[in-house]
Amino acid sequence: MEKFTVTAASGSTDVLIGERTANLKNYIRGRNTIIITDNNVASHYGKFFEQYKTIVIKTGEENKNLQSVEFIYKKLFEYGADRRSLIIGIGGGVVTDITGFASATYMRGLSYGFVSTTLLAQVDASIGGKNGVNFMGAKNIIGTFTQPEFVIIDTGTLNTIPAEEITSGMGEILKHCIIAGGKIFDTASDSVSLDNSGRIKITGSGGEDLLPFFISESIKIKAEVVANDERESGQRRILNLGHTIAHAIEIGEKLPHGIAVIKGIKFASDFSTAQGFLDKNENLKITALLKKTGVDLEINTERKQIINLLQHDKKKEKSDIYFVFIRKPGDVFSMKIHLEKLTGALDDLRIGR
Ligand SMILES: NC(=O)c1ccc[n+]([C@@H]2O[C@H](COP(=O)([O-])OP(=O)(O)OC[C@H]3O[C@@H](n4cnc5c(N)ncnc54)[C@H](O)[C@@H]3O)[C@@H](O)[C@H]2O)c1
Ligand SMILES: [Zn+2]
Numbered sequence: 539m540e541k542f543t544v545t546a547a548s549g550s551t552d553v554l555i556g557e558r559t560a561n562l563k564n565y566i567r568g569r570n571t572i573i574i575t576d577n578n579v580a581s582h583y584g585k586f587f588e589q590y591k592t593i594v595i596k597t598g599e600e601n602k603n604l605q606s607v608e609f610i611y612k613k614l615f616e617y618g619a620d621r622r623s624l625i626i627g628i629g630g631g632v633v634t635d636i637t638g639f640a641s642a643t644y645m646r647g648l649s650y651g652f653v654s655t656t657l658l659a660q661v662d663a664s665i666g667g668k669n670g671v672n673f674m675g676a677k678n679i680i681g682t683f684t685q686p687e688f689v690i691i692d693t694g695t696l697n698t699i700p701a702e703e704i705t706s707g708m709g710e711i712l713k714h715c716i717i718a719g720g721k722i723f724d725t726a727s728d729s730v731s732l733d734n735s736g737r738i739k740i741t742g743s744g745g746e747d748l749l750p751f752f753i754s755e756s757i758k759i760k761a762e763v764v765a766n767d768e769r770e771s772g773q774r775r776i777l778n779l780g781h782t783i784a785h786a787i788e789i790g791e792k793l794p795h796g797i798a799v800i801k802g803i804k805f806a807s808d809f810s811t812a813q814g815f816l817d818k819n820e821n822l823k824i825t826a827l828l829k830k831t832g833v834d835l836e837i838n839t840e841r842k843q844i845i846n847l848l849q850h851d852k853k854k855e856k857s858d859i860y861f862v863f864i865r866k867p868g869d870v871f872s873m874k875i876h877l878e879k880l881t882g883a884l885d886d887l888r889i890g891r
Pocket of ligand 1: 598
C-alpha cells in the first residue's frame, strides 16, 4: 500500500492507494459511522460494511441531485448523526460527490471519508475536495470545497467495473497526462491499448500492468494543482481541460463522464490548433493517444444543446467563459474568452449535429 497526503487550505487527506475495503475498520476509530453507497456497489461490496448503518442511494448521474441529498439528510437525522459521527461514501464519483456535499452541509459539516470504487473516482472525483450535485440540468452547480479525512483506493474493486467505466476513468488519467506532459505523456502514448474484449489496458514494455502506476501518478498530478489553488481561483482551472463542452456531450450523448471528457479534449486540441496555440504535430500526438482508448472522437451532440448548456456553465462570467487551451503536453492554460468565440469555433470545426 502507498500512502500519500493531499494538502489543501481547508484540510488534508490521507490517500491510501492499494488499501482494501475489508480494512475499513482501521480508519473508523470507534466513531458512530454511517456508510453512503449506491445499490449497485452495495450488491457487490455490501458484505464489507454490513455491520454499519448504511444509506443506499439510487445509482447513476440522474440521481446526483438535491432529492438524493434530502433522502440522505433524513437518514442521517434518523440515525442520530452528530458532529462526532464519521460518514463514509463507498462508490464511484456520484456517491463521493453526494457524500462530500451532504457531509459538508449536515450540521455545518461532519467528518467524512471515501472508498472510491471506480477508476474515475480513484484518479479524480474522490481527490481534491470538490463536491456537489446537479441542478436544473446543469452539472455540479451546487456544492462546496471541503477535504475528506481519507480516501481508500481499493484497486481490487476495479475487477467488477465494466469496460466502459474503465475507459471513462482513462479519460481523466489522460487529461492528467496531457497536463503534466513529459515522461508520463510519453509512457501513456507507448502503453495504452485495447485487449481482445475492447477493455483498456496499460502495459509496460516487459508486459507489466502499469494501471496502478498511472492511478498513483494521476492522483499526484491532481493533488499538486489542488494544493496550490483549492478553490479554483486560478491554476486549478486547468483541471477542466476538455470539460467545457464535455458536460454537454455527457448529457447529449448519454455517455459516462470520462468518455465525454475524451471527446472534449479532442475539441480542446483542435480549438487550440485553430487559435494558433497548439502545433499540428503536437495535436496529432494528443489525438493518437486519445484514439488508443477506442472512443469515437466525433461529437454527435446537437450544437444547439451544447450552446444552451454553455450558457449555464458555472465557469461563465457574463458572456465570457474560461476555456482550457493546450500549447503542448505539459503546457496547458486557462483563458477567458467570449462565449461567441467558442460557439464560432463549434461552427468552424463543424462540431455537433
Ligand atoms: N468532484 C470532482 O472533483 C469530480 C471529478 C471528476 C468527476 N466527478 C463526478 O464523478 C461522477 C462520475 O463518477 P463515476 O464515473 O465513478 O460514475 P458513477 O459513480 O455513476 O459510477 C459508475 C457506475 O459504476 C457502478 N460502480 C461503482 N463502483 C463499482 C464497482 N467496483 N463494481 C461495479 N460497479 C461499480 C456505479 O454503481 C455506477 O453504476 C460525475 O458525476 C462527475 O461529475 C467529480
Ligand atoms: Zn471530470
